[in-house]
Amino acid sequence: MSTPVTPYAAPTPPVPAAPQPDAGLRSFLLAWLFALFLGTFGVDRFYLGKIGTGVLKLVTLGGFGIWTLVDLILVLTGAARDKQGRPLDGYARMRGIAWGVTAAVVVLGIVIGSVNGSASPQGDTADDGAPAAEAAVPGAPAEAEPAPEKTAQPEATAATWANEEWGVFDTETHTGTGDGLITLPEGAAGGLVTAAHNGSRNFALSVLDAGNSSTGELLVNTIGSYTGSTAWGINALGDGTRIQVTADGEWTITIAPMGTAPTLASNGAGDAVFLYDGGAAALTTTHDGARNFVVIEETADLFNIGLLVNEIGAYSGTVPISAGPSVLAVTADGNWTLAIQ
Known part of the structure; x- marks a missing residue:
């Protein structure tokens, strides 16, 4: 009598771990x-x-x-x-x-500084030894100074301003597979970075300074395939010299002057960068994605706080936008709309 043979069962392939939600966020x-x-x-x-x-x-x-x-x-x-x-x-x-x-802390500091300043002794500002004004000769005709000629200056566009602000250089396209380093154009302070990735794991673009320390610019940080444009050189804490690429698949990265960015679009999907030439207005925007949705406006105003939207997931709202020329950077994982009112 023959011994029964147990059918061979193929091992079950491992199931990829589901992405874990963010934990341990800083306060x-x-x-x-x-x-x-x-x-x-x-x-x-x-x-x-x-x-x-x-x-x-x-x-x-x-x-x-x-x-x-x-x-x-x-x-x-x-x-x-x-x-x-x-x-x-x-x-x-x-x-x-x-x-x-x-x-309140800032106002208190100003008040204290003013009180200390007013308590300091003030010197005599009178100048008794100042020479007398030259007397006019009676009957002499007054010499009229010619009015300075006014030269009409062409109004700067957002593209002109952006190129003056961050620099002009030849557009570069880099390709590779897996991790890599890309040297940024010499002498440029910023620009437009357009990237595409076809891998399945983490894809990140970080800007580094000459000492290979982060400038605080994490241009892209996602998982899987990616297509989008980001702005390098906005709100940087140092001068960027190279981009660190973290990837598991093939990628293509194009670096172009900031002035080559398109004008503000009414809708789109994913990360994007635009130029804005309009006046101060209301910006109505929506987003249907599940991750970060951020809209930043970078203007020529040194004291302008340009974070217009910073939310996670779906969003719909209206925020103030400053007058151009300016650069608008959109960070999104879903479809979005931008409407100037």
């Missing part, structure tokens, strides 16, 4: 307090996991105050990210309180 409240009171010593950057730039900020005493102010503004506007590029937890709940307390 907006702590990051704001550290930036406000201990930013000079880089405590806020240490808290966000950015050890390298934290040490640099410490030894330069907050970049002689300028870096401290920049980081505080980034935290208050919701633009600050941790080392992994994730937004801070609790920004929507605490931003009103943070702005109010920060304003």
Whole structure:
């Protein structure tokens, strides 16, 4: 009698692990307090996991105050990210309180400075030894100075302004597979980065300075295939010299002057960069994606806070937009609309 043979069963292929939701987000409240009171010593950057730039900020005493102010503004506007590029937890709940307390601290500092200044002795400003004005000769005709000629200056467009602001260079296209480094155009302060990736794992583009430290610009950070445009050189904490590419598939990256970006479009999908020439207006926008939706406007105004939208998931709302010329950078994973009203 023969022994029964058990049928061979092929092993079940492993099932890829489902993406895990974000965990361990850094607290907006702590990051704001550290930036406000201990930013000079880089405590806020240490808290966000950015050890390298934290040490640099410490030894330069907050970049002689300028870096401290920049980081505080980034935290208050919701633009600050941790080392992994994730937004801070609790920004929507605490931003009103943070702005109010920060304003109170600034006003208190101004008042104290004014009181100390008024208590200082003031010197006599009278100048008794000033020479008398030259007397006019009676009957002499007054010499009329010719009015300066007014030369009409052409109004700058957003493309002209962008090229003057970040520089002009020859457009470059780079291709590769897997991780790599791309040298940025020499002498340029920023530009348009258009990328495509056909892999299935993490795809990231990070801007590095001459010492291979991050400039704080994480242009792309996604999983799988990608197509989109981002802006390099906006709100950077250093001069970018190369782009670090993290990928598992083939990629194509084109680097072009900022002035080559298209004019503002009414709709689209994914990351995009546009030029805006219009006046101050209301911007109505929507998004149907599931991840970060961010709209930033970079203008010629040094004190302009350009974070117009910073949300996660679906969004619909109207926000103020400043007058151009300006650059609008959209970060999205779904379809979006932009309407000027």
